[in-house]
Amino acid sequence: MGFRKGQKVEIYKKSADDGWESFMDAYVGTHGIITDPDTAINDSDALVEVSLVGKGTFRFPQDCLRCI
């Protein structure tokens, strides 16, 4: 698990992962909170649930996230 529940993160870049969808391009640069990390697998490759301020809650690949 690379991220923990409650951590503040930034979507700082697009990801090439197949979990990244085109609508997410609009969210690069936005901040949010990890609301559900990879609860089961402890896998750095897992999609994590992030609540973005004023945008919604989505699952993102971890390589596009960084802590703030």
Next chain:
Amino acid sequence: MSNYYLFQDRKKCIGCHSCEVQCESYKSLPSGPKLCQIVQDGPHVIDDLPMISDVRFAQGITHGRSVHDIKHILMSCFHCETPWCVAACPAGAMKKRPLDGIVYVDPLLCIGCKTCIAACPWGSVQWNPEKRQAVKCDFCMDRIDRGLKPACVTVCTSHCLEFGAIEQKMPGLRKKSLAHISAPKDVKAEILLEKRCPVNAAITEIERILDTGNLIDPKSRRRTEKILELMQDVAWGRAGSDHLQSMESFAQKIIKEGPDDISIKTGQFLELTLTEHHEVFVSHLQTNNCATGECVKIAPAPCQMACPAGIDIPTYVTLIGMGRDAEAIEVIRKDNPFPWVCGLVCTRPCEFMCVRGRIDQPVSIKYLKAFAAEKAMLEGRYVNPPKKPDKGQNVCIIGAGPAGMSAAYYLSLMGYGIRVIEALPTAGGMMLLGIPRYRLPCRIIDLEVTMLEELGVDFRFNTNFGKDVSLDSLKAEGFEAFFFAIGAHKSFDLNIPGETAQILNGPQAIQAIDLLRRVALGDWDQNIKWPGERVVIVGGGNVAIDAARTCLRLGCKDVRMAYRRTRSEMPADVEEVEQAEEEGVQISFLTIPVAIIGTGIGQNDRITGIRCVRAELIAQEGGSRKIPVPIEGSEYLIETDAVISAIGQQVDQDCLSSIPKLKWTRRNTLFASNVNMKTSVPGIFAAGDAVSGPATVIEAIGGGKRAADAIDRYLSNTPQPRMPPVPVRRGRIDWIEMSAKVKMALQRPVMSLLPIDRRRKTFQQVETGYPEQNVREEAARCLRCDICFRCGRCVEICRDKMKVEALKMGYLDFDRPGPTDFSVAERRCILCGACAANCPSGAMRMEDSSGERVLSLCGMILNRQKLIHCESCGAVMGTAGYLEYIRNKHQSVIQVADPRTHCYICARKTMAIYTASRLRQYD
């Protein structure tokens, strides 16, 4: 004094008021604050003070008195050399032009604090309630700059008004230089944001076009104004379904009938905006929410945006606070058909985003739902909304979990015929199988499922897709769309020696999800000790915790979890871990299992232990994430009768192997767009754990709801959206009023739990809930972020302009929240109202009632003080603190012993009488 004079020949004045009318019209002041006023004076007025009340303003009062008694006096502004209003203005909005000495209001800087109005002894500055700004006579200086005369002079029918340069009329009168007063600063052009709301941007542009005055064709201008009005309705969340069509129609008419280039260009701009951003306009209309937050009246609350199902949280929380539980449930079920289930097991992303959490603790949103659901159910008011007429089309849903049943609920309400196929003998999916009964009692799932059955949803249990039915057979039955919500029920293996040993009798290596499923369905031999006296659960997530606590309740004496990292890295909920440890679950951290040991493993014998190694966390090169690394020579044995694997689940692809065109991701999940849940096969949609991997109930519900919308669009040939849906605002509920002191004193209640001895032995619900009083108080803690969108303008105005610093609201900043202390407002606020005048959403409100002025933020009363009234007419003048503030401001201009005791209208009246008496000498 300015460089100009504006004289009135009273003998010529006939009291036609055309000067006033033109003043209102030219300055676009619809509610009519006048820059100049005309006062009548009768023969008895001037010298007889008791008759002072008979001096009335000319507006509409020429009737009822003999005409020959009426005198009219123009009341403008003296444009003082050292204006009181300029000295009093904290925002630098009131200025004196160095060029010609005109005192004017800069509308871009005016913050609406009214200090200039209270400061001017002549009552020259007035209040425009519509624009919430001060206004005054500036001799129409924009006209002067163009070589024209003031508007009032231009229209005067009797030519009684005379305007000109004072140096020509009275040379040397204006002596003092006022060069020290700086010229107005250039106003920077608005910086357009990259991701602006098209509705808001269009409104700004239309206003700009209208303000330039270039759109001169009356028809085009009127139509553009009409479009602006309709667009403002959209931005305010009060538009109807025909607004968009009307705007398009007006735009087309402007293009078609526009006689000039500017009209046609304006029409083309409007048409292009409405076409290019059609989806955004529709979203505003349908949801009453603006995702960018720029349409401030409909900016969604962070909690609602955070909810994967988009529930209108502020509305239902407020309804619960008011005791209107059934209405609250009605609001919730518009976005989530399972409020009771989610009230008990939701992972509550909303609470992570709760703004109250930046002050103390987030509002306990999750449990409020459960309370309201139970209450509504007990009252018999937990009912389904009416269904739409039958559409004659059928949809088949595979999987009766939260995603499948959510889609079934919404599609059924839309009028589709729904069949749900479920491999298990009962509905609920992971809600039933993956969540133990001590967290979510079975009867609650059953009650919520019954609601679906009441809608006519056809459940087919014990039916396996791929075995009992196929895609072709279902198509042959007439189903036109399919929704796969098959969940992720297949566990990952530990991949250690001994795990796959086939043990037929007694304790064994089992998967956590299998354990939970068998317990949920009662599918085990209750005559034997199962899974064993001593068990080890491998994993650190919520499923591992659930398995451990379930084992305790099954009677296991020694329950231990083996987790390869430390407590702080555990992905399970902190509360769940705490409760598990209270109940007696032991957790071995930094423990990596390497082999399952048994007597004669491979020969159908029994497990005796699990061999583990100690680990240490080592930072990875180039990354901040630490990974567990085995410590050499640290191997040890944990004696156990059973090993339970809880390291995650995956989607079982076998049942879908008959649809080879279905695309899968590299994570072995079904490929589906998160916007419309479409898979790679037309007509097949998917959501829930099958798409996201093992996730949460609320995500599955949100996915099911999105899928229902997408299936409806698919079956009605409507284009699919490009962006995820914007949460819908379900109501505009008034706020709950209470003092800031009380609101801040309320603390999130502690959840009461079942006594520990009962928790260890029974599957009785552990969390016993809040008492009703606590629920109502907890709901009242909500800050109503659906109204206040935390722009911080109030704080800036109070701190930077008024220099009062009465608002200490550190919670406004998401990234770097600071301390919040509402008691500062009680001590320092002077109730000037500048914050309320500048609040774009109406969240900050200042009202006068019962002789007091009250300042509140979303119903939270920040300050209240006694009002001081005009000695003459009794009109409100402000609070003592406010008047003191203005007096202090005056010190630089003139020493005033006492604060002014007359309102600006009486001051104006007094000044008119004085002027009339002086002029009478010359009559």
